[in-house]
Amino acid sequence: MNEPLPDENVHRRWLARASFVELNARDRARALLDPGTFRELLGPFDRVRSPWLPPQGIVAQSDDGTVIARGRLAGSAALVIAIEGAFQGGSIGEVGAAKIAAALDLALTDCQRGRLIYPVLILETGGVRLQEANLGLAGVAEIHAALLALRAHVPVVAVVAGLIGCFGGMAIAAGLCSWVIATRQGRLGLNGPEVIEEEAGLAEFDARDRQLVWSVTGGASRRASGFVDELVEDDCEPIAKMIGRAWARGVPRIHASERVAPMQHLVASLGAQGIIDPNAIRTALGDRSIP
Amino acid sequence: METLSFHYPEALLPVARRAQVGVVGSGDLEILLEPSGPGGARVMVSTAVEGHGEVWRAVLDRFFSRYQGAVAIEINDNGATPGVVALRLAQAVERLTP
Numbered sequence: 001m002n003e004p005l006p007d008e009n010v011h012r013r014w015l016a017r018a019s020f021v022e023l024n025a026r027d028r029a030r031a032l033l034d035p036g037t038f039r040e041l042l043g044p045f046d047r048v049r050s051p052w053l054p055p056q057g058i059v060a061q062s063d064d065g066t067v068i069a070r071g072r073l074a075g076s077a078a079l080v081i082a083i084e085g086a087f088q089g090g091s092i093g094e095v096g097a098a099k100i101a102a103a104l105d106l107a108l109t110d111c112q113r114g115r116l117i118y119p120v121l122i123l124e125t126g127g128v129r130l131q132e133a134n135l136g137l138a139g140v141a142e143i144h145a146a147l148l149a150l151r152a153h154v155p156v157v158a159v160v161a162g163l164i165g166c167f168g169g170m171a172i173a174a175g176l177c178s179w180v181i182a183t184r185q186g187r188l189g190l191n192g193p194e195v196i197e198e199e200a201g202l203a204e205f206d207a208r209d210r211q212l213v214w215s216v217t218g219g220a221s222r223r224a225s226g227f228v229d230e231l232v233e234d235d236c237e238p239i240a241k242m243i244g245r246a247w248a249r250g251v252p253r254i255h256a257s258e259r260v261a262p263m264q265h266l267v268a269s270l271g272a273q274g275i276i277d278p279n280a281i282r283t284a285l286g287d288r289s290i291p
Numbered sequence: 292m293e294t295l296s297f298h299y300p301e302a303l304l305p306v307a308r309r310a311q312v313g314v315v316g317s318g319d320l321e322i323l324l325e326p327s328g329p330g331g332a333r334v335m336v337s338t339a340v341e342g343h344g345e346v347w348r349a350v351l352d353r354f355f356s357r358y359q360g361a362v363a364i365e366i367n368d369n370g371a372t373p374g375v376v377a378l379r380l381a382q383a384v385e386r387l388t389p
Contacts, residue, residue, distance in 0.1 A: 024314050025314075026311075043311075044311040044321070044323055045309060045311070045323060045325065054292060054337070057292045057339075058292065058339070059292060059315055059337045059338065059339050059367050059368060059369055060315070060337075060367065061314065061315040061321055061367055062311070062321060062323055062365070062367065065315075084314055084316075086314045086315075086316030086317070086319065087314055087315050087316060088315075
């Protein structure tokens, strides 16, 4: 059956929406927090930046592409960690990783003292910054450890808005979060499409084929296969509301990353022969929905 | 990568606030603008594209021909065109007024 044509209100709603995807990291944090409550920790004027990029001929950004903000979201004390995708592909270097891990640790200290701080990570990142190699890797490991400690006390929410998406070690970070929210524009995957193509060849994965890339890693596909808990429109207010709803759900009884045996069983059942098309993945993973 | 510095001793109007705009993304730049000490305005540019010192001078000369704030400006550039630089400078000044 044909879908009815959208009426005028649909157009008006579409035009009235405030795009979250189009904002930079700082403006995203500001847009989520209640008006007038945004307060940045280690902001651009503190000039805590990468010491490793300029010796390699790369201009450093004053905040290393990581925005840490405190404020209130729907009245709750909130910690917003937003990664700037436009700076070095949102890559995580020593400084950015230390800022994120330290912010999560501070939130943990507060939570342990009975003062709940609700954390949300806006993940726009290709993972570890290759120019900072082992320091970036060590930093991402610290973020993982901090997430594991914090998620026992308070639900940690990840938002994958796009267009960079969330890959590499930071996709593992997303996987460790209590709840994951994504837009259709967002992408989530361990290895980025270009990496798979480079390592395994064009026949394995054509990174230029946007339809293929989004059908595997895109927000809608990841929602269908249970890696994303909620799919949202690219609109600031509904995204902020959804973050609040995820916090209200509380700490999951079992985190998605603790369900190891069912995943092992699933991977074994898929086998490694031939190409598995995106629909088969959706069908196979679809049952793994999160209550 | 190249570092350039400029000095505009005649820009002496006191400035009370500071502003940050832009991102060191492809074809874009980050500008940090804050009150400078005595002695006018100073600009420090770090740019990924080498050999365009004269273009930077021309863009900044034009900016300070209309703006007299005693500001310290830090620019972190990743290949922004002169038009983008001029727009970002104007945006930074706009952010100084509450």
